[in-house]
Amino acid sequence: MSQLAEFTQQKLINKPILAMTHVVYGYPSITESLSWMRRLLEEGVDFIEVQFPFSDPVADGPSIVAACHKALEQTLDVDTCLSQLGELSRDFPESRIVLMSYLNPMYRFGLEKLAKRASEEKILGLILPDLPIESAKQYQQACHQYHIDPVWLVTPVTPADRLAMLASQASGFLYCVARSGVTGNSSHEDKAKEASLDDYLAQIKQHASAPIGVGFGLRKRAQIEQLIGKADIAILGSALLDAYNQGGQKAGIELINELFH
Template sequence: MSQLAAFIDKKRQTKPILSMTHVVYGYPTVQESLDWMARLMKEGVDFIEVQFPFSDPVADGPSIVAACHKALEQTLDVETCLAQLGKLAKDFPESRIVLMSYLNPMYRFGLEKFAKRASEENILGLILPDLPIEQAVDYRAACEKYQIDPVWLVTPVTPKDRLAMLASQANGFLYCVARSGVTGHSVHEDKAHENNHHTTSLDNYLAEIKQHANAPIGVGFGLRERAQIEQLIGKADIAILGSALLDAYNRGGQEEGIKLINALFH
């Protein structure tokens, strides 16, 4: 079992579902984003998914795209980001950090170096949503070498055979997108997708994933209400809070964000 899966397994013995919160590194400034991560960890979130911004974040909805563009008004540096996250990982041993970005900035940094430095800074998982597993031979080898988990994504429209393959390859956890499209819209807003023959109910989708996955399951995209998180209990291990948390932070800073987390998870 990988370090990431072992951490999830241990935490799940005392919690029905774990919390993962998404933060854009550098938004609105580097220091404010680090302060926000520290506050989230202090408040007891289990995971922080830190997004290193990229100018064309194709999987993200409007709130996160705007935050990425704002963050990129500064000069951001992957090495500095990794070192700062490493300090947070040391300061808050009860939480874990997963780093998410897109292939372009990490390819420029060097994928093997990325895996090595992340591992050295006690970041246990890496998410690159625009890197298909078939084109990730060197990246996967580097992750294995440095004992860090590449986290793969599946969606409700992933073909069944591909879903089975990705689920069976997952180690740390499998990131299950709860709805097709970009982040940020509520699951309930997807009326237009209900007639799409690919789209199964969330329960059926997660049941199918569980048939193939030995790794823990995280579910994100569109989680905004406590009822949605309660629906995941017993079917997933991690509920991932992204755009809803950013929207709360934009409305009222850290206090508003923490209020949302408490309402959803406590």
């Protein structure tokens, strides 16, 4: 069992579902994003998914796209980002940080170097949504060498045979997109779509031994409660960013408490 999967299993002894919060590195500034991450960790979130910005974040909705573009007005450096996340990881051993980005900036940095540096900084998971597993052999080898979990994504429209393959190869956790489309607003609360999500997660569980994380469109406590017993990690992205934009850290923490406590 990988370190991420073991961490999740241990945490689930005392919680019905774990919370993963999403933060864009460098938004609205590097200092402020690191302060927000530290506040989240002080509040006891289980995971932070830190997004290193890219100019064309194809899986993300308007809130995260705008945050990425704002962050890129500064000069950002992958190695510095990893060092800063490593400091947080060491300061808060009861939580875990995973790094998310797109292939372009990470390929420029070097995928083997990325896995090595992530390992050094105790960043145990990497999410690259636009890297297909068929093109990832060297990346997978580097992750295996440095004990890093490459996190794969599946969606409700992933073909059954491909879903089974990705689920069976997942190690730290499998990122299950709750609906088709980009991050942000969702209307999947109605009964038909609830049933569809339940069927989708049940299908994944047939093939995945790794923990299951669910994201995209989670905004209400009822959605989180629906996932209990069917998934292990609820991923809060655009909703948290929207709350932060409207009322700063205080509003973001209030949303987390409303959804998870």
